[in-house]
Amino acid sequence: MAKITVVSPLAPKRFPEMPVIDGVSFSTVAAGIKYEGRADVMLARLAPGTTVAGVFTKSATRSAPVLDCQEKLGGPAKDGAAILVNSGNSNAFTGRNGRDAVARIVGAVARACDVPETRVFTSSTGVIGEPLPFERITERLDTLAATLDPNAIEAAAAAIMTTDTFTKGATASVEIDGKTVSIAGIAKGSGMIAPDMATMLVYIFTDARIDQGTLQSLVATHNEKTFNCITVDSDTSTSDTVLVCATGASGVDVGDSAPFGDALHKVMKDLAHLVVKDGEGATKFVEITVTGAASDKDAKTHALSVANSPLVKTAIAGEDPNWGRIVMAIGKSGAPADRDALSIRFGDVEVARKGWVNPDYVEAEAAAHMKGQNICIHVDIGLGSGKATVWTCDLTHGYIEINADYRS
Amino acid sequence: MAKITVVSPLAPKRFPEMPVIDGVSFSTVAAGIKYEGRADVMLARLAPGTTVAGVFTKSATRSAPVLDCQEKLGGPAKDGAAILVNSGNSNAFTGRNGRDAVARIVGAVARACDVPETRVFTSSTGVIGEPLPFERITERLDTLAATLDPNAIEAAAAAIMTTDTFTKGATASVEIDGKTVSIAGIAKGSGMIAPDMATMLVYIFTDARIDQGTLQSLVATHNEKTFNCITVDSDTSTSDTVLVCATGASGVDVGDSAPFGDALHKVMKDLAHLVVKDGEGATKFVEITVTGAASDKDAKTHALSVANSPLVKTAIAGEDPNWGRIVMAIGKSGAPADRDALSIRFGDVEVARKGWVNPDYVEAEAAAHMKGQNICIHVDIGLGSGKATVWTCDLTHGYIEINADYRS
Structure with a gap:
């Protein structure tokens, strides 16, 4: 069995003060x-x-x-x-x-x-x-x-x-x-x-x-x-x-x-x-918001496709503002998207706008956001008003260690 | 850019003799x-x-x-x-x-x-x-x-x-x-x-x-x-x-x-x-065959769910005959399955039969199969005659290294 001896770096400082619930x-x-x-x-x-x-x-x-x-x-x-x-x-x-x-x-x-x-x-x-x-x-x-x-x-x-x-x-x-x-x-x-x-x-x-x-x-x-x-x-x-x-x-x-x-x-x-x-090996908490999808359902499909992509999750672990992998995850999700209408932000930094890299994009600014513990990725699909937010963590060596290196 | 200096351990010895194609x-x-x-x-x-x-x-x-x-x-x-x-x-x-x-x-x-x-x-x-x-x-x-x-x-x-x-x-x-x-x-x-x-x-x-x-x-x-x-x-x-x-x-x-x-x-x-x-970080070639599904399409859905599961792929990297993760992947695939009809084999070793561990199962035998370079997983769904075979590789530290540790 995996021996977990280290508390997640994303853990809160303490268990909250809890009210007694009568009954x-x-x-x-x-x-x-x-x-x-x-x-x-x-x-x-x-x-x-x-x-x-x-x-x-x-x-x-x-x-x-x-x-x-x-x-x-x-x-x-x-x-x-x-x-x-x-x-x-x-x-x-x-x-x-x-x-x-x-x-x-x-x-x-x-x-x-x-x-x-x-x-x-x-x-x-x-x-x-x-x-x-x-x-x-x-x-x-x-x-x-x-x-x-x-x-x-x-x-x-x-x-x-x-x-x-x-x-x-x-x-x-x-x-x-x-x-x-x-x-x-x-x-x-x-x-x-x-x-x-x-x-x-x-x-x-x-x-x-x-x-x-x-x-x-x-x-x-x-x-x-x-x-x-x-x-x-x-x-x-x-x-x-x-x-x-x-x-x-x-x-x-x-x-x-x-x-x-x-x-x-x-x-x-x-x-x-x-x-x-407390995700296995997590070092970063990631919020992914998708707006502008054809429907809320489509927005969630896109957002989960990004959140579940091993290539996106390893890029986040590597603190790499890799918007190409976001494009890939949107493209494969199965929900409608138009390559030339996509816009992508990491934190407040607009990386891509309407299908191509933002001309004012400075990679160092996006890279600075990726160094934080809380990562926000925003994708606007540019098609409608559907929106959704999902949360995930990065994919690190810790995940492999917990799930592969230790035997049952 | 990732520097790949090591040839995949799964590579063939040489490029094949190729015929000239006229035209x-x-x-x-x-x-x-x-x-x-x-x-x-x-x-x-x-x-x-x-x-x-x-x-x-x-x-x-x-x-x-x-x-x-x-x-x-x-x-x-x-x-x-x-x-x-x-x-x-x-x-x-x-x-x-x-x-x-x-x-x-x-x-x-x-x-x-x-x-x-x-x-x-x-x-x-x-x-x-x-x-x-x-x-x-x-x-x-x-x-x-x-x-x-x-x-x-x-x-x-x-x-x-x-x-x-x-x-x-x-x-x-x-x-x-x-x-x-x-x-x-x-x-x-x-x-x-x-x-x-x-x-x-x-x-x-x-x-x-x-x-x-x-x-x-x-x-x-x-x-x-x-x-x-x-x-x-x-x-x-x-x-x-x-x-x-x-x-x-x-x-x-x-x-x-x-x-x-x-x-x-x-x-x-x-x-x-x-x-x-030549999958990133691959150390094992994995063949997943699903039989007994309600249709060929369902069989492929199940097989790809197993092949894409990070938990299954890390277990294979860890040489762990972890049939619980196979059950999980079948259960989440979205295609019909009946827990109490599932049977699972690693190589020739029947691990689970009709919803529970095979009474004659010896873990050492399945573990021996998992140590090989070519892994065969067979799942019988027990519902119909649909079948499919898919191929994947294991999920290792090498994948994380290639995709996270090196920056673009």
Whole structure:
């Protein structure tokens, strides 16, 4: 297994101050599923009245826990809910065994937390193709249920890590009708655990009161412009999961109010950025904005083509303002583009204008931008008004080291 | 510019013995477009009666020479034809300047070779976004026309190289009606020339007699299973070009005879493999076969998803029989798959069977296969009878070095 001993240079200085979300409590335990000497299971207990929404990987080879979660969204809020997550083993590609392990864990959580099985959500992340030793989890559920603590969200963020190099949290609050509504979320990112692929798990909690249908629609909408706009290496996990839980404890009906939507968007975007900032071997955080496409959808296709191009990502690692590779990535994306209408900026420096190098372009100015830690690339397609922004990181020797040099 | 001093470990021992193709002659010259001390322009003169077929990059930002070639396919064979190729400058993303440069070169070739401008095909490969110094070519055309030689195909293969580490040639011959029909082809591969992307140029010559429509159809068909089945880093050049020229000098009407099609397929496949074997940083040649997909198209989608996955390619570089990453790549491809029907082999070793690890699997056996230079991965989707084979190379530190560590 890859030994990651260095924290990403893009990591924030510390885990943020997180508000306590009324109606949510956490506990963690070291179950020894794969790792030694660290917590690897987390339990979150959600009070009666909590609605749960979620989005999941679109992979055709989704893991057993993902399939189980997808079926359970929209269940009755009155009974409360629980989330159980383990790291170290993804319970993916484990055949019938995988479904059985989920059923055993769900049953044990339901009993220990006194919630119906239909309201227990689970995630697993880690090696794939190995049977999950579920007894190590089920035999610790009484301990987990007995140690639930509303203040333990940072420990929860740590327990779900695999080879992440830092814990990931984000928060926002908003005043509605003179009352405060809080949101707190945690994520595990794109650190690798051989022989698994990068899995993203995200759990967001709020004391807002909101019905499940409205919450589901909000989460799906904001997901398109946050988690679905990040990419580290274009690869898609079998286990990606985002769950958003609203306890209603603030007593504030947020409905589809814009301020709540904005706050949720902020938390989702912050967590998405943190996942990119822990990309394997990442040394630069890259924002790619495409404007002037025929549609927003086309703009996103172009932006992701740039973000996923190994040639673009290695140029960024090399601090090279290589606009030729941007042209190439736009050209291959499949969305409409006109070579002679393209304009490209690195930071504030206009490199190419309407299909050719800007006559006033000074390479040293673009090169100066590329030396920074935050790189902004802007492409105007020159065809319409479609726009999109996506985020990625550079492709470095660190990526090869983590994914090739170490054996599983 | 990246300095490539080491020949790819996957290179063949030598350039093959090539037959002289009656009706084709070659010349080269050092025009100093970018490189010092080497030939960087090649001219091929094709006798009256030669039909020319071709396929080109699908990029929306195609270069000026590509657009010009595309318009000219299907022109009259009676006047002969000429091909002029320069390395060092791709004449891509050069606005109106690019079209003008092509027109100037075409005019000069037409005069020097006494062929109509509509029968002059050009390609350019090298840096993009810089004006092509076309006078360095046009002022040498009399020399080029005066030194044409039917035996100079290896020199032609060398003149079109950019950072390729070896010259690429392939040949085949076939007996039809007691007479020999010969095919000889050259290619430049995926060596990078900063700040350009990998460009593939291929020129194939035969003395077969075949009308343009039949040849075009043959080339398009075989292209789908040869050049369109290779990938180094999923990136697409603005200049990719394959031209096939039939002089008819053998006097043998090949029509759509199977033996000629097979021979053409062999030359195209051999050249495609050579391009992969010169992939940047490549240390292993990888064949990925997918069977049991719902359709051939789906099989190719799955196979290319595996071939383009950075996680799969780094695992191969690390000699790791990491079947979890294969599952991931199949799952994300977008084509139908059923997790519990997948089977995977590395070489002859069945690793996974119907959705879970093969109970008889011994990792040491798969690991032994991964240590070889030629890696075979076979995935059976378990849904239908669709099948496809694609080829790629591993993703190594060498790729990062060539594309990030050196500045343009």
